[in-house]
Amino acid sequence: xxxxxxxxxxxxxxxxxxxxxxxxxxxxxxxxxxLVLVSGQVPALDGKVAFVGRVGAEITAEDAKAAARQCLIxxxxxxxxxxxxxxxxxRRVVRLGGFIASAxxxxxxxxxxxxxxxxxxxxxxxxxxxxxxTIGVPVLPADAAVEVEGLFEIA
Numbered sequence: 001x002x003x004x005x006x007x008x009x010x011x012x013x014x015x016x017x018x019x020x021x022x023x024x025x026x027x028x029x030x031x032x033x034x035l036v037l038v039s040g041q042v043p044a045l046d047g048k049v050a051f052v053g054r055v056g057a058e059i060t061a062e063d064a065k066a067a068a069r070q071c072l073i074x075x076x077x078x079x080x081x082x083x084x085x086x087x088x089x090x091r092r093v094v095r096l097g098g099f100i101a102s103a104x105x106x107x108x109x110x111x112x113x114x115x116x117x118x119x120x121x122x123x124x125x126x127x128x129x130x131x132x133x134t135i136g137v138p139v140l141p142a143d144a145a146v147e148v149e150g151l152f153e154i155a
């Protein structure tokens with residue numbers, strides 16, 4: 001039987017993908033106490049990075065916002081695995097971190113990261129409101145346009 005959060009995801013038309021394996025020497029998530037830290041996820045669809053390039057050059061800010069949303073969907077896939085399949089264990093989205101591959105002069109990183117933040121609130125409601133850091137960088141792994149990591153409190 002699907003839980004409350006799974007139901008909300010279904011309402012939003014979101015099916016969580018199977019978690020992608022790490023592409024380097026790290027683990028996709030760590031639990032310590034009541035916290036789960038999910039490693040940075042790129043905007044992958046069907047095992048391939050779907051949004052590549054620098055925002056403000058090869059990719060638009062609007063497409064990058066969609067990329068940030070997809071990153072959070074991938075984060076949630078790992079979070080579900082960390083929670084033994086039960087996203088209703090999530091009590092709060094504590095923090096999201098966003099890295100935006102940015103062309104020189106692009107300064108709209110915060111608006112791009114809203115793609116992830118807006119989805120966190122849509123899925124978790126008031127418990128989805130979080131602290132956040134958003135950083136513009138020259139390049140990301142696999143030439144991804146965006147990477148998002150998350151810190152969550154669980155029961």
